[in-house]
Amino acid sequence: MQVIADALNISKNSVSQALSGKDGVSEETRQLIIQTAKRFGYTYAQPYKNKADGPLRSIALLASEYAFSQRSFFGEIYLAIERECSKHGLTMHIQPVDSTMCSELTLPPILQNESVQGILILSHISNDYINKVLETGIPTVLIDHHHPRIQTDCVLTNNRFGSFEAVQYLICLGCRSIGFVGNISFSPSYYERLQGYLWALEDAMLPVEPKWILNDIAEDAGKIIERLSGMEAQPDAWFCANDALGFLLTSSLQQLGLRIPDEISICSFDNGQLSQITIPATTTVDIDLKNYGKRALEQLLWRMNHQAEPFMEILLPTKLIVRHSTRAPQ
Template identity: 55%
Template sequence: MKKKVTMQDIADRLNISKNSVSQALRGKDGVSEETRELVMRVAKEMGYQYPDSRKQTSQKRTGNIGLIASDRAFSFKNFFGEIYLSIEKEVLKRGMHLHIQSIHQEQKNRLILPAFIENKTVDGVLILSHISTDYINKVISTGIPTVLVDHHHPNIHADAVLTNNRFGAYVAVQHLIELNHRDIAFVGDIDYSPSYEERYEGYLLALRDYGMEPNPAFLFTDAEEKEETILGYIRQLKQQPTAWFCVNDGLGFLVNSGLRQQGILVPEQASICSYDNGQLSKISTPKTTTVDIDLELYGKRAVEQLFWRMEHPHEPFQEMLLSSKLIKRESTAPAPKQIVNKSS
């Protein structure tokens, strides 16, 4: 029996990507006219049968896209709010409507889907951050194309657009190490989301690469974002770290406040580096060194991936990693001598 010719066969023949072949055959932008003609000619020579796109998308489009997130995620307006605005702009540019709904605790626990998902009145769904694996999988089980934004999990089979948390954290901790800090604290609840756990992994990797061991007394891996919690951590230490790496700007802000309450000067006696480049890192005194994420690009790539998935429902799932960059501000300086707590 004659083997069916696939796009990958054409790509292998021409030594180009499968995506380029797909773009050429579908008449999409992204390839030159010369490449398009070459792909069409070779496809014909090889006997490729390109499926009728009208059959693939025979289900009538609704013209709607759904966006859901937990109440908690939507409460982080400086972070997810900017991503949402970018998503909205990109969806509108494509002539579609965006339907938004927050998922509260009862909906999550009882796996109650928004009506626009349950009734399939949207063509695709974007899920911001973490809700629960069971809930996300119920959304996916409807068959509506779904893309996760800032979240992934081994048991969730869907496209995801992510920031490279490990590398971002690595660069931040490397910056502290190059300022001669050897006692570097970690602050963040690594069980809250894969992003925070990956930032912890980046922290550990940087220490390892520089031949350093983390001090267990400086690892606050279940840190709640509350003033009394962070102040309690600082007060309990007999010997203070000379630097703090925090998984988000909110925790960085609270560490700064807690250190000042204990009479520890930033950055003269302790440096702080956080993550996200949100508003709190900019209004802190001193302003906080942080890892910047291009939130507008986050939203744009999420919409692009969703629309690609709507046209390619049977292609393998993809995870897209966006790079980040370190923004150096006044909260980091060369390491001082270790500090003993005044209250100890």
Template identity: 40%
Template sequence: MRKPTMQRIADQLGISKNSVSLALTGRAGVSKELREKVLEAALEIGYPIEKLKTKTSMKSAHMIGLIAREEIFAENTFFGVINLHIEKEIKSREGHLLLHAVEKESEEKLKLPSFLTEKKVDGLLVLSHLRKEFIQAIIQSGIPVVLVDHHDPNLNVDFVLTDNRKGAYLATIHLIRKGARSVGFIGEISKSPSYRERFEGFLDAMQEEGLSIEDQWVNHHINEQESLLYSYLKSLPSLPDAWFCANDHFGFLITRNLNKLGIRVPEDCSVCGFDDSIFATLSMPKLTTIAINKENFAIRSVVQLYRRMENLEMPFEKTILNVELIERETIFSP
């Protein structure tokens, strides 16, 4: 007689062994209907489920993991706010949140957090950009996962994203409609797919409006160091009418360095940022920017993860959240 195993149940129902395990142990990741089918099949072949069911009844709250690169957890202006709202939303569902900062060496060696390898979490949120190979290793662990503010078309996983391209397009169009006949771009696009999308949105707007893109006014390699930005601006033989910046920190630094060079913002040069972070209000003058509803971003990410935990078989979803232009003081009005 064949031994009653999880693999035998999986083969009988045409599902994965991991789905069988989730169903038998009462963990999230399978629908109620599938869980009942698995239990019925287990009883049919004589698989010992009583002990498992007793263990399941003792489990009440979900344990959710959240991982990101170390520098993301140090960020308290954009991702820090999203992280805070994620924690609030999970607590409102009586869940618990485990955080893990991914070190560079661990990412390169594909060393996953212990709470993943030991199956201590019911679901996982991945905040911002990590190597595709690292995320693929996470997916292969079988834990339900949602990527937050990062995506890759080659990954079979749920994404929750900002409409970066549209936001950059709106910002650039706004600068042009306010009278700018030349617009520059500042941002390190290799740092994040989001920044690359913002650069693409900038290019879309410039092309649509029939404005030429001057190489001297496009710097998509420079990082967020004030001294580097100052040297770059000072080296330019002339300046554009406006700058679109990949984030508010760049906008803050561009505004401050232009002031140091005796160039008035917005009278001589307009500036627009992205994210509506604390840098937008610290800037003098205050920075016009593209706003992201960070609380909604966090809530939608948690909702999607819980949906995935309830049903591992549903199609993967790409959720794109809208953005809004926030007009402040750094764009000239003729």
């Protein structure tokens, strides 16, 4: 804004008012500022104007069909958002995005006619599709997803710190060889959990063993037991990127005749139902899903009134839940 102000010999405040759609500058000056911003190659948040008369009191919640099917995780976030909307007198419109809509970049009618005041996007759809949504100019907040090519607010789990704490706990138990399981290409969250795992090993000055980093493995029992069977030895512990992998890994190791946690400890992430029904119950990293929904809606309401402010990434804390799948190695 200062560069544009200097070029036009006007105040930085005038540039801010023009680009945010506020009063205080003439239309002629506003257009000159917008043209100068484009000429310099700058991008900025377009001011959103409701087409309907009076303030709208509705938002849209978008997610892939896969995300909506994950009731134990995303379902809890959705319910939390629904409760918060009720408190604020907002109506929430649920909009699944199927594969055809995603590949063809087709927006639902509710966004095309701009009949909602704000948008929440739950988890990953595709970066191109999310950017297509952002082109509407409607204030948008992402939940549990972010990417350098996506310029909007995000509410995220502090995956790195959560993973660091979990692996550090395993190290404090006496584990000196720790493996990682999780397909990092599936989600940025899993990649960040791998980073937290590596950070904890580095902090403890423990070696990283590539043979025990399964960062491309699917949530498939057959594939997991196949990879484990081909190993000459097992580490002291495994850290899993989610509870489903923890459940499958426990089952696979038990099929191979190994005792959990007497011979190998297992820790996972999310504190979902699978971590609780696994035998033995899995030590895991807890995410406050109710707070996820509450914080996401709070940020969206704030963004509606502060559209010219810089975008933010909000990291929510985690908590380690110790159960029976971890113990000091024999």
